[in-house]
Amino acid sequence: MFKLEKRPQPSQAFAYLTPILAIVATMIAGGLLFMMLGKNPFESIRTIFWDPLFGEFAFYYRPQLLVKGGPLILIAIGLSLGFRAGIWNIGAEGQYIVGAICGAGVGLAFYPLEAWFIFPLMIIAGAFGGWVWAMIPALLKVRFQTNEILVSLMLVYVAEQLLASMSLGLLKNPDGHGFPGSRNLKDYPSAFNDEVITGSGMHWGVVAAFIAVIFAYILLNRHMLGFSIRLTGEAPRAARFASVNPTRLILFCLGMSGALAGLAGLFEVAGPAGQISIDFNTGYGFTAIIVAFLGRLHPVGILFAGLLMALTYIGGEIAQANLGLPAAAIQLFQGMLLFFLLAVDLLTNYRIKRISKEAV
Amino acid sequence: MTGTLLKIEGLTKAYPGVVANDQVSFEINEGETHALLGENGAGKSTLVKMIYGLVKPDSGTMQMHGTPFTPAEPRAARAAGVAMVFQHFSLFDALNVAENIALGMENPPAMRDLAEKIRTVSEAYGLPLDPFRTVGDLSAGERQRVEIIRCLLQDPKLLIMDEPTSVLTPQEVEILFETLRKLTAEGVAILYISHKLEEIRALCDAATILRLGKNVGTCVPAETSARDMAELMVGSELQTPKSAGAALGEVVLDIAGLSMPSPSAFGTALRNIHLRLRAGEVLGIGGVAGNGQDELLLALSGEQRCAASAIKFKGAPIGQLSPNARRALGLLTAPEERLGHAAAPNMSLTENALLTGNLRKKLSQNGFLNWSKARNFASEIIEKFDVRTPGPDNAARSLSGGNLQKFVIGREVLQEPEVLVVNQPTWGVDASAAAAIRQAILDLAAGGTAVIVISQDLDELMEVADNFAALNEGRLTEVRPTQGLTIEEIGLMMGGAHGMEVAHV
Numbered sequence: 001m002f003k004l005e006k007r008p009q010p011s012q013a014f015a016y017l018t019p020i021l022a023i024v025a026t027m028i029a030g031g032l033l034f035m036m037l038g039k040n041p042f043e044s045i046r047t048i049f050w051d052p053l054f055g056e057f058a059f060y061y062r063p064q065l066l067v068k069g070g071p072l073i074l075i076a077i078g079l080s081l082g083f084r085a086g087i088w089n090i091g092a093e094g095q096y097i098v099g100a101i102c103g104a105g106v107g108l109a110f111y112p113l114e115a116w117f118i119f120p121l122m123i124i125a126g127a128f129g130g131w132v133w134a135m136i137p138a139l140l141k142v143r144f145q146t147n148e149i150l151v152s153l154m155l156v157y158v159a160e161q162l163l164a165s166m167s168l169g170l171l172k173n174p175d176g177h178g179f180p181g182s183r184n185l186k187d188y189p190s191a192f193n194d195e196v197i198t199g200s201g202m203h204w205g206v207v208a209a210f211i212a213v214i215f216a217y218i219l220l221n222r223h224m225l226g227f228s229i230r231l232t233g234e235a236p237r238a239a240r241f242a243s244v245n246p247t248r249l250i251l252f253c254l255g256m257s258g259a260l261a262g263l264a265g266l267f268e269v270a271g272p273a274g275q276i277s278i279d280f281n282t283g284y285g286f287t288a289i290i291v292a293f294l295g296r297l298h299p300v301g302i303l304f305a306g307l308l309m310a311l312t313y314i315g316g317e318i319a320q321a322n323l324g325l326p327a328a329a330i331q332l333f334q335g336m337l338l339f340f341l342l343a344v345d346l347l348t349n350y351r352i353k354r355i356s357k358e359a360v
Numbered sequence: 361m362t363g364t365l366l367k368i369e370g371l372t373k374a375y376p377g378v379v380a381n382d383q384v385s386f387e388i389n390e391g392e393t394h395a396l397l398g399e400n401g402a403g404k405s406t407l408v409k410m411i412y413g414l415v416k417p418d419s420g421t422m423q424m425h426g427t428p429f430t431p432a433e434p435r436a437a438r439a440a441g442v443a444m445v446f447q448h449f450s451l452f453d454a455l456n457v458a459e460n461i462a463l464g465m466e467n468p469p470a471m472r473d474l475a476e477k478i479r480t481v482s483e484a485y486g487l488p489l490d491p492f493r494t495v496g497d498l499s500a501g502e503r504q505r506v507e508i509i510r511c512l513l514q515d516p517k518l519l520i521m522d523e524p525t526s527v528l529t530p531q532e533v534e535i536l537f538e539t540l541r542k543l544t545a546e547g548v549a550i551l552y553i554s555h556k557l558e559e560i561r562a563l564c565d566a567a568t569i570l571r572l573g574k575n576v577g578t579c580v581p582a583e584t585s586a587r588d589m590a591e592l593m594v595g596s597e598l599q600t601p602k603s604a605g606a607a608l609g610e611v612v613l614d615i616a617g618l619s620m621p622s623p624s625a626f627g628t629a630l631r632n633i634h635l636r637l638r639a640g641e642v643l644g645i646g647g648v649a650g651n652g653q654d655e656l657l658l659a660l661s662g663e664q665r666c667a668a669s670a671i672k673f674k675g676a677p678i679g680q681l682s683p684n685a686r687r688a689l690g691l692l693t694a695p696e697e698r699l700g701h702a703a704a705p706n707m708s709l710t711e712n713a714l715l716t717g718n719l720r721k722k723l724s725q726n727g728f729l730n731w732s733k734a735r736n737f738a739s740e741i742i743e744k745f746d747v748r749t750p751g752p753d754n755a756a757r758s759l760s761g762g763n764l765q766k767f768v769i770g771r772e773v774l775q776e777p778e779v780l781v782v783n784q785p786t787w788g789v790d791a792s793a794a795a796a797i798r799q800a801i802l803d804l805a806a807g808g809t810a811v812i813v814i815s816q817d818l819d820e821l822m823e824v825a826d827n828f829a830a831l832n833e834g835r836l837t838e839v840r841p842t843q844g845l846t847i848e849e850i851g852l853m854m855g856g857a858h859g860m861e862v863a864h865v
Binding site: 245 | 661695697707711718724731
């Protein structure tokens with residue numbers, strides 16, 4: 001018989017070790033899964049984890065790592081602030097879409113004017129769009145005690161309908177021969193989110209993600225507001241005793257995560273995606289939830305987790321193309337990663353103790 | 361029906377730092393209503409938990425009908441005919457009565473049969489209840505009926521009731537007593553836990569009185585005055601009161617007409633509380649737990665706001681101020697619950713020092729934290745209050761109760777408050793730590809701080825307090841000097857004088 005015993009003090013070693021343990025366990029279980037599908041497990045794992053970084057075509061995949069990791073990190077940082085305080089914004093995907101619509105809308109409104117101020121204005125509009133979308137669950141929670149998980153999640157589907165309507169109506173390209181989708185911002189230099197260093201994949205959104213990591217780190221470790229966020233998550237009654245205003249905290253955390261998700265959407269639509277289209281959103285907002293937890297809700301952890309998740313995305317695509325692995329197997333693989341992380345996470349706060357039968 | 365149902369001999373149960381039950385012995389006869397009487401923390405709950413199989417005794421024996429009775433789990437106790445109605449109900453609001461009852465059964469019958477059974481039983485015992493009503497719509501009294509009927513369906517021989525009347529209206533209490541009398545007439549024994557003396561005198565055939573885990577007496581309630589029972593409950597040896605004559609200063613805290621609903625469903629609303637506190641004064645507030653102590657602390661700490669002018673600090677209304685705004689003025693508090701309220705369990709002592717010390721100790725600047733200063737403050741608390749811990753980076757939950765309590769009290773004391781309010785400062789704390797905490801309170805008062813000590817430990821209040829008042833159902837009695845107070849007078853204040861008046865008619 002085994003028994004779980006709460007550690008008097010969370011184990012520092014395990015706090016750092018668990019992500020690595022989880023990755024190793026995922027590799028083993030994923031390898032078994034791929035083997036059952038009739039693939040060579042070692043080749044599959046190598047394709048997913050090694051080839052994008054050091055393989056033959058790594059020069060092409062490496063920039064993709066930043067392109068895919070950037071929005072994940074940016075959104076996950078915002079989400080982690082709320083998650084730390086026990087405020088569950090599940091609707092980042094919707095805030096991402098609305099941010100993209102608002103940002104692209106502002107840019108397209110100026111078309112074909114070329115001016116330096118257009119891109120900064122789009123950034124503000126993108127953040128604002130995401131913020132507004134997140135303020136809906138925030139205000140409903142503060143005012144009517146609704147559940148922010150449900151409201152924010154349902155607003156994702158509203159945002160998707162809004163996106164379809166925009167692609168087919170208001171933002172549709174007038175020169176697009178009737179095809180749905182907006183003008184391509186890649187053809188509009190003032191609104192294009194170009195790479196900061198050509199060929200690196202590092203566009204302004206990635207820069208924003210790095211800034212967000214630093215900002216969140218300072219907020220959580222050096223500022224009273226960050227302390228209040230952590231305290232609320234750890235012990236809500238103690239937070240009240242410490243004079244933390246729950247209403248303000250809910251508004252801040254949801255607003256912040258919405259604004260960052262909106263920013264991610266704007267950078268995506270103005271850069272890698274290029275245009276507003278019906279299928280613009282690809283699930284970054286949901287994957288970022290995994291990234292946030294994979295990174296243990298710690299800013300630096302999220303940075304690595306975002307890059308790791310981007311790696312499995314890219315590696316997964318390579319594995320699909322080269323080895324013929326089904327897309328569902330790749331998703332399962334990513335799911336395993338979160339599952340193992342949460343399972344192994346238990347060891348940080350608990351230890352396994354062997355107990356003899358008689359002692360029971 | 362006079363056979364002995366349950367015989368308990370020398371039952372002992374110790375928890376780390378406290379002996380909850382020490383050599384407790386008594387007997388319950390068939391068809392008898394037996395009261396278990398005692399203050400909070402006297403060991404009543406531990407005792408019934410052992411009978412119900414939730415807690416295993418360290419030593420001592422129980423006999424049911426003359427055969428050894430050692431229930432390993434509640435299921436075994438239930439099989440032996442023991443049923444228990446807890447003070448806090450375990451019902452699902454969204455399900456109906458029959459579904460809730462079925463959930464607690466080992467082999468629930470078909471829903472229609474069960475509903476029929478519930479109807480029969482509920483009518484037979486005068487507890488009308490519709491099995492198909494949703495529990496969420498029921499009143500507290502009706503919910504209790506669900507729990508009682510759940511027990512009755514097991515055909516119990518012994519029914520344990522833990523403070524059953526605390527949530528009932530007087531009319532509901534009457535109905536409950538009728539039911540209990542019917543049950544005893546059928547031979548069921550009832551173990552009735554309460555601290556409401558009048559109820560026990562009206563209902564019970566025998567009473568066992570516990571004090572600090574020990575069985576301090578047995579009596580026949582109908583033949584014993586409430587006053588005598590109260591004396592047994594609180595003990596007659598009292599500490600000599602603190603010597604009077606300390607020069608008291610200006611009135612610093614003035615509470616006038618403070619009324620406030622309780623934030624929790626099981627709480628007690630505060631009703632029209634008046635008190636004046638002078639600089640250098642220690643006011644002890646006694647009373648049985650659950651009579652508004654927690655609510656009074658919330659009102660004073662600012663966690664729950666009230667009318668601005670209900671609380672005045674040096675003449676200025678502060679009822680609407682937040683906890684931090686009050687800290688800025690010098691009104692500090694230390695709640696009863698250490699883990700989760702006064703301190704965050706998973707956070708380090710440094711972070712916990714910051715929790716209330718940020719403002720007065722200036723541990724941050726423009727919102728940016730000064731960790732080294734916070735760490736120094738935590739170390740200072742640890743050193744001055746002899747907190748046994750490897751250092752300020754340890755998590756609060758790694759400390760023992762007494763050490764964490766010293767930390768929590770020390771954190772407030774070192775902030776040099778003008779008014780300090782502490783709730784249960786030495787609850788669950790070992791004797792030496794308790795003495796250190798009391799000394800800290802006395803030193804603080806000697807320095808001119810006004811202190812309110814809310815406690816259920818009368819000895820403690822006698823030792824530290826200049827003046828004494830008691831909370832009873834959310835009302836505060838008049839404040840009286842501890843010097844010259846007799847145990848009877850304290851008993852009357854705690855029991856609510858009006859209730860006790862009836863007792864000795």
